[in-house]
Amino acid sequence: MTAPAAAVRAAAPPRRRAPARRRDWPALLYVVPALAFFTAFVLVPLGQAVWLSLWEWDGVTTATWAGAANYTAALADPAILEALRHSLVFVVFYALLPTAVGLALTALMTRVRIRGLTFFRAALFVPQILSGVVVAVAWRWMYDIDGPVNGLLRLVGLDGAARSWLGEFSTALPSVGLVGTWVMYGLCMVLFLAGAQRIPAELYEAARIDGAGPLREFLTVTLPGLRRETAFALVLTVTQALRNFDIVWNTTSGGPGTTTTVPSVYIVRAAFTTRDYGTAAAISVLLTVLILAVTGLVLLLFRERKGAAA
Amino acid sequence: MRARRETALSHTVLVLAVVVALYPAMAILSLAVSTPAARPTPMGLPRSFTLANFAEAWTGGRFDSALLSSGFVGVCVVAATLLLTVPAGYALARLRVPFAGVVLGVLLLGVVLPYEGIVIPLYRQMLDWDLVNTWWALILPQIGLSTSLGVFWMHTFFSGLPGALGEAAAIDGASRAQTLLRVYLPSAAPAVATLALLVFLYTWNDFLLALVMIPDAPGVQTAPLALSFFAGNRQAADIGVTAAAAVIVALPLVVLYLFLQRRFISGLLAGAVKE
Numbered sequence: 001m002t003a004p005a006a007a008v009r010a011a012a013p014p015r016r017r018a019p020a021r022r023r024d025w026p027a028l029l030y031v032v033p034a035l036a037f038f039t040a041f042v043l044v045p046l047g048q049a050v051w052l053s054l055w056e057w058d059g060v061t062t063a064t065w066a067g068a069a070n071y072t073a074a075l076a077d078p079a080i081l082e083a084l085r086h087s088l089v090f091v092v093f094y095a096l097l098p099t100a101v102g103l104a105l106t107a108l109m110t111r112v113r114i115r116g117l118t119f120f121r122a123a124l125f126v127p128q129i130l131s132g133v134v135v136a137v138a139w140r141w142m143y144d145i146d147g148p149v150n151g152l153l154r155l156v157g158l159d160g161a162a163r164s165w166l167g168e169f170s171t172a173l174p175s176v177g178l179v180g181t182w183v184m185y186g187l188c189m190v191l192f193l194a195g196a197q198r199i200p201a202e203l204y205e206a207a208r209i210d211g212a213g214p215l216r217e218f219l220t221v222t223l224p225g226l227r228r229e230t231a232f233a234l235v236l237t238v239t240q241a242l243r244n245f246d247i248v249w250n251t252t253s254g255g256p257g258t259t260t261t262v263p264s265v266y267i268v269r270a271a272f273t274t275r276d277y278g279t280a281a282a283i284s285v286l287l288t289v290l291i292l293a294v295t296g297l298v299l300l301l302f303r304e305r306k307g308a309a310a
Numbered sequence: 311m312r313a314r315r316e317t318a319l320s321h322t323v324l325v326l327a328v329v330v331a332l333y334p335a336m337a338i339l340s341l342a343v344s345t346p347a348a349r350p351t352p353m354g355l356p357r358s359f360t361l362a363n364f365a366e367a368w369t370g371g372r373f374d375s376a377l378l379s380s381g382f383v384g385v386c387v388v389a390a391t392l393l394l395t396v397p398a399g400y401a402l403a404r405l406r407v408p409f410a411g412v413v414l415g416v417l418l419l420g421v422v423l424p425y426e427g428i429v430i431p432l433y434r435q436m437l438d439w440d441l442v443n444t445w446w447a448l449i450l451p452q453i454g455l456s457t458s459l460g461v462f463w464m465h466t467f468f469s470g471l472p473g474a475l476g477e478a479a480a481i482d483g484a485s486r487a488q489t490l491l492r493v494y495l496p497s498a499a500p501a502v503a504t505l506a507l508l509v510f511l512y513t514w515n516d517f518l519l520a521l522v523m524i525p526d527a528p529g530v531q532t533a534p535l536a537l538s539f540f541a542g543n544r545q546a547a548d549i550g551v552t553a554a555a556a557v558i559v560a561l562p563l564v565v566l567y568l569f570l571q572r573r574f575i576s577g578l579l580a581g582a583v584k585e
Contacts, residue, residue, distance in 0.1 A: 023408040030401035031413055034394040042420050042455020048431035059434075105327060108322040114311070122571045123328040126335060128578060129567050130560050131515035133534040137541050137556040138338040140513065148337045151352025188329045191579060225568045241422045246517040250538055264426045268522065271430045273325065278508065280430050288427035295422050 016222055049288075059275050070282035080283065083261040086173060087242050090262065093177030094184055094241030099233050101181075102188030104224070107218040110196050110204065111155035119195070125184035132246025140166065152228045166252050172259045179247055184240070188233045196222060197230035231302030235295050242291050263287045335560075342553035349550075363554035367540070370551065373558050374580075375529050376536035379445065383532060384513045386449045388506045396502060398457075398491050399464020404476055414465065420458030426453075426518065433522050443544040447523035452516070456509045463508075463580075467501040468494060504577040507570060514563060523545055535558040 053070050057063035074080045113119070127135065141147050143165035150162035165175040165261060200220065206216045223230075245264035254261040263283050270280035337354035344350050346359035348412055367373060402410050425432075436447040471494065479489040495502075520535040530541070537559045541552045 022406060023412075024406040025408060027401045027405035027407045030397040030405070030486075031444050033409055034398035034461055035413065035417075037390075037394060037454045038417060038420060038457040040425065041451045042428065042458070043416070045428035045431035045435065046423065047336045048434070049428050052431065086329060097380070105323055108323055112320045114324070118572075120324050121575055124331050125571070125578075126331055126564075126567075129515075129563050129574060130335070131429055131537075131563075132536045133517050133537045133541075134556045134560045135334075137537065137552060138334040139540070141338055141341055141553060142334050144549070146349070148333070148350075148352065148354040149356065155352055182330070182334065186327070189327060189366055190575065194579060238421070239424065245426060246534075249517075249521075264518070267426060267430065268518070270519065271433065272522070272525070275433075284427040284430060288424055291424050291427075292422060294391065295375065298501060 004151055012250065029150050046288075049281050049284050052277055053285050055278050057277045059277055063262065063278075066278055071276040071286070073288065074279060074282050079258060079261070080263070080266060081268055082258060082294055083263050084262060086262050087244070089173060090177055090180060090241040090244050091130055093174070094180035094244065095237035097181045098184035098188045099238055101185045102192045102233065103230070105189055105222070106192035106196050106226070107214070107222050109193065110199070110217075110222050111214075114193075119191070119211050121190050121291060126186070128185045135179065135183060135249030136247050139182075139247075152185050167256060167258055169259050172256055176248060176251055176260050179251065180241065180244065183247075184237050188237070191229050191233050192226055194227045197227035227302060231298055234298045234302075238294050239291055242294065252300065318555040328520060338553045338556055339505060341404075341550055342557045346548055346550055354430055363548070363550045364558065366551045367555035367558060371536055371540035371555050372503050372528055373555065374530070375530050376533045377562065380514050380533040383445055383448050383452070385509045386445075386457060386514045387452040388509050390449075391460045391509050392506060394453070395457055395460025395505075396495070396498070397466050397490065398461045400468050400494060402461065403465045403468035404471075404494070405486065408491075412571065414462075417461050420455070421462060421475075425455055429518060429522055429563045432519075442455070443524055443527035445530060448516075448519055448532065450490055451519060451523075460505055462508065463505045464498070464501065467498060471497065491503070500573075504580075505575050506574055507566075508577045511563065511574070525574075564565060 037066045050225070054066060054068075055063040056066040056070070069181050130138075142149050144150070145162070145164050149165065153159070153161045163171065165171050203221045204217065212220065242263050243264065245268075248260055248262050248265060249268075252260045254265045264287070267280050267283050267287070270283065311452055335356070337350070340350045340354055342363050343359050343361070344356050345358045345360045345362070350356050402414060403409050407413070432451050433442070436442050436451075441447045441450070448497040475493055475497075479493045484492065514532075515534060517533070517534045517538065520532045521538070524530050524532070524535060528536075537555050540555050
C-alpha cells in the first residue's frame, strides 16, 4: 500500500517556477505543519480509498486486481441502489423540506420587528449542538409505541394512527427523515432570519408602494435577497443528508429489513462485518463523488451573476 | 392595526417553531427523571421525580470514563488544531507564501470532503500503526480533518485585518513570529475562541470515527459511542435509564452552549456571510 501516496504526492510539493513576485520562502514553514497533517490524514487516505476500490481484498489474504469490477458490481447491486434511493429521500427530508420551511417562516417575519430574537435563535439552534446519537435516542422515545408522538395522536382521538413508527416497513423511512427535518429547520431559519435583516428596508417599501402583496414581495425581494444564505443552507443540508449515518445507525440500523439503509451503513458493514474492502472503498468513492458533484451543482446554480443586485 | 396582527402572527409562529425544536429534548429529560412506575404523560410531561436513572446509567454505561475520554480527545484536537492552523492562516493571509493559492485550493477539498469516504483507509492506517482502540486513533485523524476548517477560518480572519497593523510592527523591526504573537494574536482572540469551540463541538459529537476506531476498548470509548452501545443493549437498560444516559452525554455541551450560545451560532453561521 505505497502506490496511492504517489498519486497524491504530485499535488503537494511546490515546483520551481520563475519568481513573478518576491516570495517569502521561510513563510512556508508556517504552513507546512498544517499541510503535513492534512496530507497524512486526508489526502493520502483519499488516494488510498481510490486505490483500494480497484482491488478485491479481505484485509488478510493477498489482494487481487479488480479494476472497475467493484464499481460495476456496486452499481448493479439492488441493495446499493436502494440505499442511494433512500439517500435521495433523505435529501428531501434533510435539505429541501427544512429550506422550504425556513424560507416560508422567514417570509412571514420580514415585515415586522422581532422581539427576543436572541432567545428564539438560541432555542432554534439547540438541535445543532446535540450529538447525532443523542438525537437518535431522543427520537426513539418520541416514536416509541408509548412515546409522545403516539400520545399526541391518541389525545386528539387518532388512536388508529398510533404505531411503532420506526419499526414498521411503511413508516420507518419518512420517520427517520423527519428527524433530519427537525435537526435542520432551526439552522435554516436562523440563517434566513439573519440574512433577511440585511435586506434594505427600502426594497420592501418600494415593493409595497408598487402594491405588491406578501407573495409578490417574497418572490421579488426576500427570495433574491436570501440567495447566498439559501445556497449555503442547501450545501450544508444536502451534504448532511447524503452523509447521514449517526441517526440512521442509532435509530433503525438500516431496518426494518433494508427500508432505511444508506451508503454509509454499507461502507461500515462491508469494511467491518463482511470484510470486503474493495466494495466498501468503491461505495466510499461513489459517495464522495456524489457529494462533491451536488455541492458543485448547488454553487453553480446559485452563483452570483455579474451585474445583478447584491 | 394590520401591522399589529402581523407582529402577533410572526411571534406565534416563532414560539411554535421553538416549541417543536425543544420538545424532543424536553421529552427525553422528563423521561430521564421519571420512575418506571410513573412514566411521563402522553404529552411528555413528568409525573414523578427521581435521579435513580442517572445513577444507574452512570455506573452501568461507564460514562465517567466516557466523558473523560471525550474531553481528553476534544482538548487534544483543539490544542493541536490551533497550533497548526493559526500560524498557517496568518502566513497565507499576511505573508507572501509561495503557492498560497495552490495550498488554499488543496485545503478547500477538505472542507467539502465527506470523511465517510476516507474512514476505511484511516482505519487500515491506524491498524498498521497499532493504534486502533487507543485515543490516538481518534486524535490524529480528527486533527487532520480539522486543519482545512481551521486554516480557512484563520485565513479569513487575518485577511480582514487592516494591513497597517503588520507594517507598523515591521517598521519597529519585529520578526514575523513576533508580529503574529504580539500584534495579530491579541486581536484574533475572539476568532480563535470560536474556532476552538467549533472544533470541540465537532470532535465531541463525532460518532462514526469512534465506532470504527474503538471497536472493543470500553475504557477508551467516547461519550456518544458509549451511549450508542448502552442504548443498543436493550435488554440491559430500562428506557428511562437510556434517557438519563442521553442527558449525561448531551449535558456538557448544553452547559457550554448556555454560556457561549452567541459564539456558537455566529461560528456555525459564519460560512454563509463570508464566501
